[in-house]
Amino acid sequence: MELTPHKTLREIAGYMNAEYDGNPDFKITGINEIHRVEKGDITFVDHPKYYRKALQSAASTIIINKKMASPNGKALIFSDDPFRDFVLLIQKFSPFRPSEAMISPTAKIGQNTVVQPGVFIGNNVLIGDNCVIHANVTINDHCVIGNNVIIHSGAVIGADAFYFKRRPSHYDKLESCGHVEIGDHAEIGANTTIDRGVSGITTIGEGTKLDNLIQIGHDTIIGKNCLFAAQVGVAGCVNIEDDVILWGQVGVQKDLTIGKGAVVLGQSGIAKSLEGDKTYFGSPVLEAKEKMKELALMKRLPAIVEKLSS
């Protein structure tokens, strides 16, 4: 999420009443979670295992629970609970604003776009030209929809990220302040759900077609001209390149990449990155030709075992 206007290190540290190391006038231009962080951003880290990743990331300012000198060109803010203070910033700079109307007066809707009855369009939503938004769709705050997009009934664009931190007695929620962007000529199926980024942008590429009842997690980026069949589930922070085909009920775990042109057969489960231009099957997934060999072997197995046991 961009900070408009930009803030200084002194101001931000002041909000959380925290000490810091760095030039007090150091500019902070955005708030982002570590997976989608860019230069100028503030992010947080609260586990020694990830200190190095955070300190070497593109982030310019890091909320951290260890006192140390700030690396070259970066600023540090010291907090006993960086997660809590990061949430504090999101709540301050991107608070939830209730809507009174089904279509917010701050939403902008392009020419020749049809919005059917029962559609909710939140604050500052942008919708392009020649779209059809079918009945009972929900598009939450700040989402951006391109031109010639079709969104089928019951789809929910921009619900919160499913991102929680375990505390001894309960879970704390990482409040979301990101949004969803859907490219031109994309189509989103009925009752499909696309979560907004925690602080970044969940992206559906130009020309990509999603069938019904699909789940797309926060901060996931889907390329152009992909085709996902019904009930596919994609976790958060996944990168799916162009021309990927996922058949029905495929599941994709978080924080991995599926290469350009990959095809994944129905009900497969993907737990690690896949190379492009290959076909996959199984849960856990294998190359389809390997999986087929395995299935053929399984069929022969009873006879083999019997023969060998005799």
Add this chain to the structure above:
Amino acid sequence: MELTPHKTLREIAGYMNAEYDGNPDFKITGINEIHRVEKGDITFVDHPKYYRKALQSAASTIIINKKMASPNGKALIFSDDPFRDFVLLIQKFSPFRPSEAMISPTAKIGQNTVVQPGVFIGNNVLIGDNCVIHANVTINDHCVIGNNVIIHSGAVIGADAFYFKRRPSHYDKLESCGHVEIGDHAEIGANTTIDRGVSGITTIGEGTKLDNLIQIGHDTIIGKNCLFAAQVGVAGCVNIEDDVILWGQVGVQKDLTIGKGAVVLGQSGIAKSLEGDKTYFGSPVLEAKEKMKELALMKRLPAIVEKLSS
């Protein structure tokens, strides 16, 4: 989809500015995609692999991308892009008509039928007597609901078919002009989605009960008194006979048949037709007793391998 009024070969070829072979006054009574084509229909074929199937189908008029003499009793229309011209016909004869009201004034709703708040009912929808349509349901244009039907909240009846043609740079959409018919005493679960036929009728048989979050693809025909548990996904053009039971999260691929009385256990994946009156399990599916043997063998396998390796 029926053409009302009927058109002549000359008229239809004229709309697409195409040459044809056949009697110019030959009657075209409907538009249908090859899976659900009937006598009097116009359909299209654009790949040599399917020429024979189209020419031998019930269709009376075929848009085809090869010049040839029309077979006995049929007419041909010649097009360099039959898919494009078929879509053109659908757009001409069944254009999308936006709705202004939550319940279209052209919808007909039977006696003692309860329609809860937030329900969208499109143009020319027919709903029978003694139904309950729960809050926030969507029923799109031309769908037909029988008597004593219950549709739970958030269900979407009649969204578009998920049917695209790959072009070099993008996908083109096969516009849908079909609808959904739901038989008497059927029950449709919350947030379940049933796509309309591309040009035909997606059918839910009398007395069939669908649980929540189920996907039913375009042109699929489901028989009477079937029972599908939650999160089942059925692709397009599937034929499911009477009394079939699918347990939770079962996936069914397109263009196959499941015989009367078949039972399929949870999370199974069905990629080819199944005989009736048997029980199945697994992904890919086997007869349940075969799958059980396989699972038992898997449990014994480590000991067998160790013994044989020693």
Add this chain to the structure above:
Amino acid sequence: MELTPHKTLREIAGYMNAEYDGNPDFKITGINEIHRVEKGDITFVDHPKYYRKALQSAASTIIINKKMASPNGKALIFSDDPFRDFVLLIQKFSPFRPSEAMISPTAKIGQNTVVQPGVFIGNNVLIGDNCVIHANVTINDHCVIGNNVIIHSGAVIGADAFYFKRRPSHYDKLESCGHVEIGDHAEIGANTTIDRGVSGITTIGEGTKLDNLIQIGHDTIIGKNCLFAAQVGVAGCVNIEDDVILWGQVGVQKDLTIGKGAVVLGQSGIAKSLEGDKTYFGSPVLEAKEKMKELALMKRLPAIVEKLSS
């Protein structure tokens, strides 16, 4: 479901025009299906296989299709079709009441709770303080939502149980009269569906977080601080204890228990009860470490078979 006011055995038997054994003034205080029955309740049993379970249950009055003397402290009502007569009672004491407004005037909504546009709230619903109910949510009659609860768009709380009795020619529906209760600080994902109890209470524990497109069946009880990822499906009458984590697309069959602190990996299928504090994987599910051994063995299998066959 509690009967308010309480009824006597004579009255209840009178409604169904049935003979009975017991004190005519015996108090019947509630109606409940056998899985969730309590002292004072009336329930039903119609299969000899379950007679003993019903007669030994906490129920005080049992509708049964066999004449016998009532056990100590219980009453019996004799019916040729106990299912039919049980449904008759539900229809009499808990008939469906249509709503005219999006928010029923009998609903009670707490302080600082935000209800976004397009939300349906049924009769006698109770919602606590500081909740956010996002656009196009449905909350059906009698449901109870705690404080600080977030419900995302399109979620359906309190649709009917999926519970049918096979008759020779069709299915009969067991009408639902239960409801859903959601504890404080719980979060319910977009387009998630939670069915109400047949006669009891489907319960989501305090602090539990459900992602999008999840199905929770009737009368299921989920403990505190559980975390379920998207597209999980849980059948009816399941007991899930505190701190359970189910990853994406896991399926859980009815009438079983998952112990405290269990973790189940994505796409697993659970058909029997699981002990707590262990990690599971597979369909059917195994302890994850067993499943990993099985998968490793599968990879080695081709080489082993080849070696042994030579």
